[in-house]
Amino acid sequence: MTVVLITGASSGIGAGIARLAAERGYDLAITARRLDRLEALRRECEVFGVRVLTIQADLMQKEQVQLIAQTVLNSFGGVDVLINNAGFGRVDWLENLDEGVSIAGQIQVNLVAPIQLTRQVLPTMIARRKGHIINIASIASFIAPPTYSVYAASKFGLHGFTEALRREVAGYGIYVSGVYPGGVATEFAAKAGIERKSRVTTPSWMRLSAEQVAKATLELLDHPRREVVLPGYMSLLIWLNRFAPALVDWIVDRGFVQRERGDLRKGYPQT
Numbered sequence: 001m002t003v004v005l006i007t008g009a010s011s012g013i014g015a016g017i018a019r020l021a022a023e024r025g026y027d028l029a030i031t032a033r034r035l036d037r038l039e040a041l042r043r044e045c046e047v048f049g050v051r052v053l054t055i056q057a058d059l060m061q062k063e064q065v066q067l068i069a070q071t072v073l074n075s076f077g078g079v080d081v082l083i084n085n086a087g088f089g090r091v092d093w094l095e096n097l098d099e100g101v102s103i104a105g106q107i108q109v110n111l112v113a114p115i116q117l118t119r120q121v122l123p124t125m126i127a128r129r130k131g132h133i134i135n136i137a138s139i140a141s142f143i144a145p146p147t148y149s150v151y152a153a154s155k156f157g158l159h160g161f162t163e164a165l166r167r168e169v170a171g172y173g174i175y176v177s178g179v180y181p182g183g184v185a186t187e188f189a190a191k192a193g194i195e196r197k198s199r200v201t202t203p204s205w206m207r208l209s210a211e212q213v214a215k216a217t218l219e220l221l222d223h224p225r226r227e228v229v230l231p232g233y234m235s236l237l238i239w240l241n242r243f244a245p246a247l248v249d250w251i252v253d254r255g256f257v258q259r260e261r262g263d264l265r266k267g268y269p270q271t
């Protein structure tokens with residue numbers, strides 16, 4: 001019996017992972033704030049004869065993160081696979097982001113809650129000398145686009161957490177993996193409050209489906225790897241950003257910032 005705990009399972013990538021995991025015969029603990037969505041998903045997954053526990057919780061609240069771990073450990077006795085997937089973006093220039101949900105909230109849900117939840121379930125994994133922790137991060141863990149400053153901060157942080165934890169627990173037989181997708185067709189963009197003057201956006205042909213990300217995530221259980229970048233060609237952009245940052249700055253400035261903000265140079269003070 002394999003128990004998989006998935007955060008953010010009420011839509012998008014998390015729901016996709018839950019469906020595929022149920023098809024594979026894994027027992028599930030699924031959590032999010034929208035209980036009606038979780039209950040509908042539970043009924044879908046139970047068709048495959050697996051046990052499904054739904055837990056309504058808000059990852060903004062530390063006590064509710066603890067509640068998730070306690071509920072799963074009480075019901076299943078342990079967690080074999082933790083998938084820290086829940087997250088959201090607030091996409092705007094930094095000066096427009098509010099300090100509440102858009103700054104502290106993004107950091108809490110995207111970075112602090114995965115750390116808190118991992119810390120809650122880790123002792124049972126260490127005791128059993130097995131487990132797999134998978135963090136759904138983003139290409140924004142490697143390349144930080146303008147208007148994604150706080151989101152990128154949270155996802156760079158999640159990447160760092162993933163790397164360090166992997167090295168901390170490998171000796172116990174526990175795997176830690178990061179999944180780094182580019183744009184995915186989910187509710188994410190609609191909730192992110194993206195407003196553009198220009199039409200600069202991820203072209204639809206480049207967008208992944210939630211099912212593609214879910215499939216790549218669960219394949220990690222068969223073939224554990226440090227990281228999966230999706231789609232694979234995004235690795236080239238990560239490489240370019242790493243080794244030719246001035247070129248990427250220039251492209252982003254010409255192709256995006258100047259078109260969105262107007263030509264800033266006109267307003268620069270003379271020196």
Ligand SMILES: NC(=O)c1ccc[n+]([C@@H]2O[C@H](COP(=O)([O-])OP(=O)(O)OC[C@H]3O[C@@H](n4cnc5c(N)ncnc54)[C@H](OP(=O)(O)O)[C@@H]3O)[C@@H](O)[C@H]2O)c1
Nearest residue numbers: 008010011012013032033034059086087183184186187188
């Ligand atoms: N879509 C993309 O382009 C993309 C690209 C790269 C990485 N990602 C990452 O993939 C992950 C999943 O996103 P998605 O694309 O599937 O978006 P989504 O459809 O909006 O799903 C986000 C999930 O997170 C949950 N969530 C958000 N805030 C929460 C909170 N305060 N407490 C508990 N749960 C919360 C939502 O559930 P409730 O609202 O019901 O609470 C929902 O289930 C995120 O970490 C995101 O950063 C997405």
